[in-house]
Amino acid sequence: MATETHSLKLNTSKKFEIIDITSQINDLINIDNGIISIFSKHSTSAIVVNENEPGLLKDFESCLGNLISEEFNYFHDRIDNNASSHLKSFLLSSSECLPIKNSKLDLGTWQSVFFVELDGPRSNRSISLTIIGD
Amino acid sequence: MATETHSLKLNTSKKFEIIDITSQINDLINIDNGIISIFSKHSTSAIVVNENEPGLLKDFESCLGNLISEEFNYFHDRIDNNASSHLKSFLLSSSECLPIKNSKLDLGTWQSVFFVELDGPRSNRSISLTIIGD
Amino acid sequence: MATETHSLKLNTSKKFEIIDITSQINDLINIDNGIISIFSKHSTSAIVVNENEPGLLKDFESCLGNLISEEFNYFHDRIDNNASSHLKSFLLSSSECLPIKNSKLDLGTWQSVFFVELDGPRSNRSISLTIIGD
Numbered sequence: 001m002a003t004e005t006h007s008l009k010l011n012t013s014k015k016f017e018i019i020d021i022t023s024q025i026n027d028l029i030n031i032d033n034g035i036i037s038i039f040s041k042h043s044t045s046a047i048v049v050n051e052n053e054p055g056l057l058k059d060f061e062s063c064l065g066n067l068i069s070e071e072f073n074y075f076h077d078r079i080d081n082n083a084s085s086h087l088k089s090f091l092l093s094s095s096e097c098l099p100i101k102n103s104k105l106d107l108g109t110w111q112s113v114f115f116v117e118l119d120g121p122r123s124n125r126s127i128s129l130t131i132i133g134d
Numbered sequence: 135m136a137t138e139t140h141s142l143k144l145n146t147s148k149k150f151e152i153i154d155i156t157s158q159i160n161d162l163i164n165i166d167n168g169i170i171s172i173f174s175k176h177s178t179s180a181i182v183v184n185e186n187e188p189g190l191l192k193d194f195e196s197c198l199g200n201l202i203s204e205e206f207n208y209f210h211d212r213i214d215n216n217a218s219s220h221l222k223s224f225l226l227s228s229s230e231c232l233p234i235k236n237s238k239l240d241l242g243t244w245q246s247v248f249f250v251e252l253d254g255p256r257s258n259r260s261i262s263l264t265i266i267g268d
Numbered sequence: 269m270a271t272e273t274h275s276l277k278l279n280t281s282k283k284f285e286i287i288d289i290t291s292q293i294n295d296l297i298n299i300d301n302g303i304i305s306i307f308s309k310h311s312t313s314a315i316v317v318n319e320n321e322p323g324l325l326k327d328f329e330s331c332l333g334n335l336i337s338e339e340f341n342y343f344h345d346r347i348d349n350n351a352s353s354h355l356k357s358f359l360l361s362s363s364e365c366l367p368i369k370n371s372k373l374d375l376g377t378w379q380s381v382f383f384v385e386l387d388g389p390r391s392n393r394s395i396s397l398t399i400i401g402d
């Protein structure tokens with residue numbers, strides 16, 4: 001049984017951006033079988049698992065926009081003008097804990113792991129990967 | 135310290151169905167103490183923890199229907215007519231990471247683990263269980 | 269490789285309360301590096317990671333109130349008058365799985381771990397901490 005840690009760095013180019021990080025994660029895994037904690041170290045971003053279909057990724061963006069208004073008079077906007085980005089992160093969560101099999105994420109056929117930028121563009125977004133297994 | 139993996143298979147019979155999988159998971163656990171990753175390998179489903187009260191399960195269904203419209207003109211519906219199912223999965227998440235104690239899920243008195251079918255009926259839904267502990 | 273478990277107990281004083289538990293968790297960790305499962309054993313509460321800014325915490329409360337009506341005629345309210353609290357927990361989730369580094373939660377600069385009380389005031393809320401690592 002062993003522990004393995006990695007840090008994945010990303011630059012984002014838009015306010016909202018959903019980036020498939022599946023293959024970047026797979027390239028880093030050395031442990032054969034176990035679990036991986038995927039954690040974004042930013043409170044205006046999220047980690048999610050779903051299907052990588054370009055139309056669906058646009059639907060995700062409009063869905064979040066419908067649930068969390070950009071226009072509301074938020075308290076946090078008096079300090080930093082990004083309350084709606086935090087609220088989207090709060091709903092989606094900044095972590096996923098997933099299975100590893102044969103040194104790869106053990107996902108279903110139609111699943112990818114995504115980093116969701118909710119307050120970009122930003123440089124040097126950091127995602128912590130911690131793997132435990134055999 | 136050891137790793138243990140299982141695959142739980144389910145058939146669902148309705149478009150929306152919330153199935154209590156607590157006892158099926160408990161029956162599979164051999165490791166005494168540790169953590170379990172419970173992961174649905176489908177992007178139109180979810181894993182959640184809450185109370186198994188029949189009225190509340192109906193409230194969950196109407197709550198999701200209120201948050202995610204079935205009527206919206208989604209991009210993904212041009213390819214596959216199930217965008218709203220993906221969006222519900224996106225909000226709820228397809229995984230939970232929970233504690234194991236004495237070879238059982240260490241839940242509170244009023245908690246159960248549920249598989250949420252969001253695009254059924256489907257046969258052979260697969261839930262991956264990965265347990266690490268002593 | 270070792271497993272470590274703790275139970276964190278909290279009393280809450282309001283219907284909705286968001287309590288930063290980062291330092292209480294850090295004080296309990298002995299394992300150097302690994303992952304921690306943080307799990308609330310109650311289905312009217314949640315565990316989330318975000319920024320501890322007082323205005324933002326008020327925004328979280330109003331955001332949840334906007335998404336989940338208190339006024340709806342819920343089935344669960346015939347049995348126990350707290351359906352909206354369960355529905356908020358259902359959306360947010362009662363667990364987080366996070367990285368541990370140098371015997372502390374490995375969070376970003378602007379991140380804290382919060383227990384979210386959704387149906388207080390309550391005494392003896394219990395949060396299960398399970399750590400696996402070296």
